[in-house]
Amino acid sequence: MTDEATAFVPGHVTGFFSAHPHDDPAVAGSRGAGVALTHGVRVTVRRTAETDGATGERDATERSDPRATLNGDPVRMPPVSGVRDRLGVPAATVVAETPLPLGAGFGVSGAMALGTAYAANTVFDCGRSENELVTAAHCAEVAAGTGLGDVVAQARGGLPIRLEPGAPGHGEMDGVPARPRVEYVAFGELSTADVLSGDTTALTRAGERALSDLRADPTPETLLSLSRRFADEAGLMTDRVAAAVEDVRAAGGDAAMAMLGDTVFGFGTALSDAGYDPEVCAVHPAGSSLVTE
């Protein structure tokens, strides 16, 4: 048992997907493909000191989850609360740091859930295996409605392909064997719930077709062009992403949209060649893991 532990979870941008809801959150998920990023979330879990004679107050504050912060600010993060519940560690204080924007399609909530699971398992001697920790985070994220496929992708790293939806034991993963440099520009937030509550027929058809085409040619270039086609066919591309993609293609490159955020991403120097001033990172080869000093 230790007083605190830290995990690093890569950010994850989904390029295309199809949604596969299910009553059992371990079975629910998405098919699709994306990019695990060296820009990620560092999650530290500490054991909250017991407060004397303030049980009622603690119950109330737990509901607004003041024991989770993101870049120093208190944040209400239902997937983190869900992981606490599933691991039985209500006393886990969660401190997360990231260079990634929230709500812009980088899987920050999934990363916080998964990082909480890894670090809390160490601090509280939960005795779970990695598959069990990924399952706890995946289920918490699905139950909170904040994501369907980021957690399993972030647990894997690389350029993850989600062949079958769901947590370990249900889902099935593959990957594109490459590690390109990644550029991205985040213009703003987009509501995942708004998109997924509409008619997803076109989206699912486009996502399934992109997956089939990527399996036939699993390269970064194909992943990117299929992602661009998916955003177009699914009618999801925002005006700002569409304009950026057009600029990048005019400069001879390619780019696509992060699902679901008002964010454009590309490989190599695609965005900077088109005159943008992007954030720069790379494909993260590893999945989530504990940080050693």
Add this chain to the structure above:
Amino acid sequence: MTDEATAFVPGHVTGFFSAHPHDDPAVAGSRGAGVALTHGVRVTVRRTAETDGATGERDATERSDPRATLNGDPVRMPPVSGVRDRLGVPAATVVAETPLPLGAGFGVSGAMALGTAYAANTVFDCGRSENELVTAAHCAEVAAGTGLGDVVAQARGGLPIRLEPGAPGHGEMDGVPARPRVEYVAFGELSTADVLSGDTTALTRAGERALSDLRADPTPETLLSLSRRFADEAGLMTDRVAAAVEDVRAAGGDAAMAMLGDTVFGFGTALSDAGYDPEVCAVHPAGSSLVTE
């Protein structure tokens, strides 16, 4: 298409295992658990220049595989030849560098096979997914009789648990969520074939029991103590490893034997605390991947 590509594959020490042979090498494999190491094998693949009018000579030299070197020395490595055959890239020259000893239980042959698959896929535009590359290397290793479970463990990284034997799509993996420092001393070589050609009943019974016990408590300490028990029960412990394990335990630590090598390993400072002068590395969190400059 590029002229050369490099992949890094972690070394892998198996702590305990049960053998599960099968006519289909993708289905064959082992159950068990082990440790992926930051000490690994760096594999560079280059396109061999065509030689004029020397076809007969090339055929002859290909059989002795002069186009594979390990730390500068020509090496005959059937799993590497097997990967060349499976990917259809006879012109792949393989240059491998490693600090790990050969034949001492570190999965060097599996690493060379897997690294060849990753790097050759890039150089020759084979268009394979990661699962397909792991399958090619696993099958080549199984067909060559040099290993049963290293490749899938090396493709995963961490402290891999092999729940079900076989290549991706057949096997099933989990992991112990931890990243301890690793110490090891390699006393010498051990023949995998000699061990596996004998009666493996006791070995398989001991391996299956260790796996069941590790799943109940997936921690590094339990992995190590179960590995020690396995080597003892299976009657595999060499005199030198047995003496080292006794020394480490007398100093208050724990250690086990690398399957299959005359090698002792432990976590933290277990071996140095007992007066040994071990090699020191750590758990490698990522599986095999391409190296970027």
